[in-house]
Amino acid sequence: MELSTSLTTFDTMSTPGSFYTAKDSPPPLGLLADTSAISSPIEPDDEPPFIPRYRDTTELPHELKSHCQIHIEEEQYAPAILLLEGLLSDGNTMLPRGGRYAATLQRPKPARIPPPSHIALLSTLTIHPTFTSRLVEHNNSIAAQSMKYLRGLLATAGPVHANLCEAFRFSNGRVDGSHNRRWGSSVSGNRSGSPDEESDSIGGKLAVEQSLWQRAPDFWSAMGWAFHCSVAHPHRWRHWKVWLRFMVDVLEKDWDERLAQDQENHALGNGKEACKFPMLQRSLFAAYLDDLRKERKNVLREVIRSLFAFVDNDQASDKVTYKEVFDRETATATSRSKRKRADTVVDLENNQFGDYLDADDFDFSAEEDDSKQRMPKATTVPRARRGRLPRREQRESALTSTSITPNPRGEFGVPEGVAESIPLRLRLFRLLSNASFYIPNPFTSTAELYETFADRVRESPLPIFRLFIESQSDALPREVCVSLLRQIVEQLLPTNRPDPDDVDPEINSIHGLSFVMMQKCFLPFAAVTITAEDNAKLSLGLENILWYMYSQEPGLPGTRLAKAIETGIKARENKIKDKMKRTRTAASGAHDPADMAREVLDRSARNLRVFMDIF
Known part of the structure; x- marks a missing residue:
């Protein structure tokens, strides 16, 4: 395999260019290719070439590490974090050494990094309910300070030099002190093993029994619970989404850095x-x-199940599978003005919380009866502007919408937390696509992954489907979007349409798309079913594919493509004409689901006709 080959090869085909999902992919006609790496922290052109992307690292000296450990074990987390921040920023200044600017900077000295056990504890502090949703006065900024340090560590040292793979490993529910180990070797080559094997160990329940990495069986279970919170416990989702975004950043940057090193080492x-x-x-x-x-x-x-947890109406099995990570995690403080007794003892290490966890101070109704859980406010699905090209900058992201009132014209929405989670689910899908290609013994073939993921997107309710479709441009490279959209659209189209392999065999062999394929095999058809929802989904998929292709080669297709667009619009309208009933629910005044689907279909048809005007 050539090193410049895209990761998206279709395992069942002989050509290595199928399913474009990575950088450095040669674009076929009609399919745009993205050359950007996953969340690359610094582009090579932004810095002198001899300066490394991340700083080298070295282990904390024994005295400093012991000093930091004492702070942590005494639950003085703020001084420990301030000490680590100072050590991380120390020596980060570029020093002048004469000559032109490109030659005036010398490398900063290695950053001093704490052992994985310390980093793992800081990550627990960012999400543990004691420091987030069950705040006490002296803990009200510990979670934010911990996350600030972890993000600075990721940006400065990078995931490989900082040994985040060791720090962020789950112990599968076993209390075995897996993070309290000696440091291993580093790619920077300047970190030696600790002379005292036990010096990296941290005592206390937050480092062991109450550690996030001990409480959750694996990453997928923690993510599933986070998505549960996005639907049922918004006060917890507020904190879980911060942790989950950070973890996705770590996973992406760790993958990018390792891929670049593998390619460089192989080239040498x-x-x-x-x-x-x-x-x-x-x-x-x-x-x-x-x-x-x-x-x-x-x-x-398992990974597909966790990626689609709590996105549809059938969430009973998800609630059974994804349980809360911490004890009584969903409890929230209802009173903080209660006068504390003089003999009240607060000792987190020995699980003594004084009267902060008294029944009078917390509301447990959310965990007693799921049917009575408070639902988050709905985020309105954005509309496309009539009569104008649905440019990316004109499409408001559902994540930035703060609307909590139903649109007077009947626009329907989804829970705000679910809308915020969609880009994270898509970014994890891209990592899965990478893993299915690059790892020698993949968990599945790239073909099966795309087919399974597209099938779950297609089966999602229309509002969720629309969010998946319209969030792709912000979460995935363009070539990944086109590959995924084609997979979804093909599952909605009838089987008696022209075979793309007969129309454009060269492009079809690499699972690409061309305008002639769109004209003859995709655009002129209605969905295989007569439901308004499936026809609306098909129209949305085609609309987004055309947008990506138009941004690649504007104005090329001509009148034949415009004719195919109009034929498809009329075919979908005729397919559902006899089945549509515009009714309103008497109890709530909300639109019938079929009526809602018709609105989406009509709006998408107007957007498709915009392409007719510009082609």
Whole structure:
């Protein structure tokens, strides 16, 4: 395999260019290719070439590490974080050494990094209810300070040099002190093992029994519970989404850095042999997938299940599968003005919370009866502007919408937390796509992954489907969007349409799209079913594909494509004409689901006709 080959090869085909999902992909006609890496922290052109992307790192000296550990074990987290922040920023200034600007900077000295056990504890502080939703006065900024340090560590040292793979490993529910180990070797080559094997150990329940990495069986279970909170416990989702965004950033940057090192090492070695990607096999994301293998679970089924947790109306099985991570996690303080007794003892290490966890101070109704859970406010699905090209900047992201009132014209919405989670689900899908291609023993083929994921998107309720479709441009590269959209659209189209392989075999062999394929095989048809919802989904998929293709080659197709667009619009309208009933629910005044689907279909048809005017 060539190192410049896209990761998106279709495993069942012989050509290595199928299913474009990564950088450095040669674009076929009509399919745009993205050359950006996943969340690359610094572009090469933004800095002198001899300066590394991340700083080298070194272990904390024994005295400083012991000093920090004492603060942590005495639950003086703020001084410990301030100490670590100062050590991280120390020596980060570029020093002048004469000559032109490109030659005036010398490398900063290695950053001093705490052991993985300390980093793991800080991550627990960012999400533990004691420091987030069950705040006491002296803990009201610990979670924010911890996250600030972790993000600074990720940006400065990077995930590989900071040994985040060791710090962020789940222990599968076993209290075995897995984070209290000696440091291993680092890619920077300047970190040696600790002389005292036990010096990295941290005492206390927050480092062991109450550690996030001990409480959750694996990453996918923690993510599933986070998505549960996005639907049923918004006060917890407020904090889980911060943690989840950080973890996705870590997974992406860890993958990027390891992929670049594998490619560089392979280029310096024997370029004739296929690259085995040894660094990627030791990535954090590969470890999370391997956790499921060790539990003898079907990896593809489990990851897809967690990615689509709590996005549809049938959430009973998800509630059984994804349980809360911490004890009584959903409890919220209802009174903080209660006068505390003089003999009240607060000792987190010994699980003594004084009267902060008294029944009078917390509301447990949310966990007693799921049917009475408070639902978050709905986020309105954005409208496309009439009569204008639905440009990306004109499409308001559902994540930034603060509307909590139903649109007077009947626009329907989804819970705000679910809308915020969609880009995270899509970013994790791209990592899965990478893993299915690059790892020598993948958890599934790229073909099966795309087919399974597209099938779940297609089966989602129309508002969720629309969010998945319209959030792709912000969460995925363009070529990934086109590949995924084609997979979704093909599942909605009838089987008796022209075969793309007969129309454009060259582009179809790499699972690409061309305008002639769109004209003859996709645009002129209605959905295979007569439901308004499926026809609306098909129209949305076609609309977004055309937008991506138009941004690649504006104005090329001509009148034939415009005719195919109009034929398809009329075919979909005729398909559902006899089944549509515009009724309103008497109790709530909300639109019937079929009526809502018709509104989406009409709006998408207007957007498609905009393309007719510009082609």
